[in-house]
Amino acid sequence: MAESSDYRSALRLGQRAFRRAVSQGRHPYLPVLDDFLTGEQMAQRAHLGLMHIPTEHIVGTRAAGRTTAFARNFMPLMAENTEFALKWERLCEAHLDEGIRDPVKVYEYLNRYYVEEGNKRVSVLKYFGSPSVYANVTRVVPQNLDDHPIYKEYLQFYAATRVNYLEFSRLGGYLRIQELLGKKPGTRWTDDDRREFEGAFYSFRAAFEAEGGADVDATIGDAMLAYLEIFGYATLRTETIAQIRVSLEKIWEEIVLIEEEQPVDVKLAPGEGEAKRLGVPFIKTSPKLLKVAFIHDETPELSGWTYGHELGREYVQQVFQDAIETSAYFDALDGNPLTVIEEAIGDGNTIIFTTSPRLLPSSLTAAVEHPKVTILNCSINQQHRYIRTYYPRMYEAKFIAGVIAGALAGTDDVGYICDYPIPGQIAGINGFSLGVACANPFAKVRLAWSSLKDVDGVEGAERRLTEEGIWLVSSQDQTRLRERDGAAFGLTLLGENGAVNLAQPMWYWGSYYETLIRQSRDRSLQTEYDLTNRAVNYFWGMSAGVVGMRYSDEIPAATMKLAKMLEHGIRAGLLKPFRGPLTAQDGREIIDSEQALSAGQIINMDWLNENVEGSIPRWDELSECAKATVGIAGVLSG
Numbered sequence: 001m002a003e004s005s006d007y008r009s010a011l012r013l014g015q016r017a018f019r020r021a022v023s024q025g026r027h028p029y030l031p032v033l034d035d036f037l038t039g040e041q042m043a044q045r046a047h048l049g050l051m052h053i054p055t056e057h058i059v060g061t062r063a064a065g066r067t068t069a070f071a072r073n074f075m076p077l078m079a080e081n082t083e084f085a086l087k088w089e090r091l092c093e094a095h096l097d098e099g100i101r102d103p104v105k106v107y108e109y110l111n112r113y114y115v116e117e118g119n120k121r122v123s124v125l126k127y128f129g130s131p132s133v134y135a136n137v138t139r140v141v142p143q144n145l146d147d148h149p150i151y152k153e154y155l156q157f158y159a160a161t162r163v164n165y166l167e168f169s170r171l172g173g174y175l176r177i178q179e180l181l182g183k184k185p186g187t188r189w190t191d192d193d194r195r196e197f198e199g200a201f202y203s204f205r206a207a208f209e210a211e212g213g214a215d216v217d218a219t220i221g222d223a224m225l226a227y228l229e230i231f232g233y234a235t236l237r238t239e240t241i242a243q244i245r246v247s248l249e250k251i252w253e254e255i256v257l258i259e260e261e262q263p264v265d266v267k268l269a270p271g272e273g274e275a276k277r278l279g280v281p282f283i284k285t286s287p288k289l290l291k292v293a294f295i296h297d298e299t300p301e302l303s304g305w306t307y308g309h310e311l312g313r314e315y316v317q318q319v320f321q322d323a324i325e326t327s328a329y330f331d332a333l334d335g336n337p338l339t340v341i342e343e344a345i346g347d348g349n350t351i352i353f354t355t356s357p358r359l360l361p362s363s364l365t366a367a368v369e370h371p372k373v374t375i376l377n378c379s380i381n382q383q384h385r386y387i388r389t390y391y392p393r394m395y396e397a398k399f400i401a402g403v404i405a406g407a408l409a410g411t412d413d414v415g416y417i418c419d420y421p422i423p424g425q426i427a428g429i430n431g432f433s434l435g436v437a438c439a440n441p442f443a444k445v446r447l448a449w450s451s452l453k454d455v456d457g458v459e460g461a462e463r464r465l466t467e468e469g470i471w472l473v474s475s476q477d478q479t480r481l482r483e484r485d486g487a488a489f490g491l492t493l494l495g496e497n498g499a500v501n502l503a504q505p506m507w508y509w510g511s512y513y514e515t516l517i518r519q520s521r522d523r524s525l526q527t528e529y530d531l532t533n534r535a536v537n538y539f540w541g542m543s544a545g546v547v548g549m550r551y552s553d554e555i556p557a558a559t560m561k562l563a564k565m566l567e568h569g570i571r572a573g574l575l576k577p578f579r580g581p582l583t584a585q586d587g588r589e590i591i592d593s594e595q596a597l598s599a600g601q602i603i604n605m606d607w608l609n610e611n612v613e614g615s616i617p618r619w620d621e622l623s624e625c626a627k628a629t630v631g632i633a634g635v636l637s638g
Helices: 004-023 083-097 119-127 149-161 173-180 191-210 220-231 233-238 241-250 252-257 304-323 337-346 357-369 395-409 425-439 457-467 509-521 524-531 557-571 599-603 624-630
Strands: 045-054 058-061 104-109 112-117 132-140 264-267 290-295 324-329 351-354 374-377 388-392 414-418 445-449 472-474 491-495 498-507 535-540 547-551 589-591
Touching: 004 083, 004 119, 045 104, 058 119, 083 119, 112 119, 119 132, 149 173, 149 191, 173 220, 191 220, 191 233, 191 241, 220 233, 220 241, 220 252, 220 357, 241 252, 264 599, 290 304, 290 337, 290 509, 304 324, 304 509, 324 337, 337 351, 337 357, 351 357, 351 509, 357 374, 357 624, 388 509, 395 414, 395 425, 395 472, 395 491, 395 498, 395 547, 395 557, 414 425, 414 457, 425 445, 445 457, 457 491, 509 535, 535 599, 547 557
Parallel strands: 058 112, 104 132, 264 535, 290 324, 290 351, 351 374, 374 388, 388 535, 414 445, 414 472
Antiparallel strands: 045 132, 104 112, 472 491, 491 498, 498 547
């Protein structure tokens, strides 16, 4: 039989929470749903039925009623000699003897629950630390879901999974965790799926809280997502709570990083003087050979992307001569890429470049397990503490190509072929379209995606544009060796007799790798890591010598002069392509004429400029190959 000491203890908890709220200037009683939702808003309801709901998400009451009988933490405030206290104690006895079986009645709004019937039952269950409460749930749907994007994403996740205890603080978490569990977004979960995930979640929660999770702002879902990105769901399902704690210790900085308002430290240029040292051989001061590995997802025979990075590797080997030894590992995705990275580490490589966003998950896992090895992945906008990422600011070259295209287009529109909707590529589309608008404000940019499942690659995208009467096209930036002869590269004039290349944005991977290797050798990369609590992304451009332009003699002299003037201005930092005013397709003003977009805003672009005709593709429109990349680092339409 329950003793009054339980009520006395609960009362002290309530009084303490009451005093703390008052001292902080907060309302000390339970929030009331009726106080901040109108009758019209309350009319938008969906009855969900009986279910278990997470106790920690029960935060208030539906109506004022008994709200002053409880502190904000649902602990009682009424004196011990009241009828309220007696009823509370009887519920306490019932819970200890046979459990509270009658469901409470609640309203859910924005994934928080407000009690209409059963406040004392909730109070008792919270006092005893019950993880869930059996409830009859009615959902109140916000009038405009677009004002609550994370909740909108949660509703889609819940519709497929019926999981209501998982919460993320940032957009994209619900989509990403489904991918990491091997589920396509929207795929219905079975009862076995739910039971298995619930077990894994509560094991992770116990480990997270034991490691001090209450002291960080990240939600349990945020932390679990960080864990899964590195170790995977198969590991979580089989690990004990003690083993999960060991893994969490290894990646705790990754979890703390989630708290940062700006989790990514974007480096726009190498350290002072680094660019001036390009092409200067190492002075070998140590007999120990520096070994550098390049790990590719494909082969240079089949992938122009891999071929370009291989040229970069050959360049640095030539520059550094016998001071370093470089090696290449191909087709990492043909098996387990983590095995390939482990092989490279076993071969003695202490600097490893993984040259595709698709290799990011394995790169991250290897970096956690081998903290003394420097691993860099070729991608951008990655919020991971244990690896660094690198990518060139190609939008600078695309802007110049756009100016040339606009100058030559006359009364015609121009085309733009893009492969993957990932950060950096959206900036390239918009940079090009802004360049076109600068030279020709009446021309439109027709956007075609080569990675759609119903498009036959670059050739198919070209056909779509030429069938629409578009002949001046910005296409792929480096040779795809498997493409036909005479394919479009860079800014190209397509014709019946072949393609005429007019201007080619250049990716100088050799210069990029040379500078990164120099910085690694002189420890400046490690110093950057030690001095920041954020993830480090290198986003260098023309000023660092890693982006350039190559021009054809077919370009008129006056247009060529303008292009080189623009290139000089960008290199000197005098010209910023994304200076306002900027307006999106839907008429939104992105930025006014007195400002320029920050690096973070450029990287995170999810909009297209007002003169672009086309859209960012949906997930279901992409080819399977594209999904493999976009699922890791992508930008998609709704």
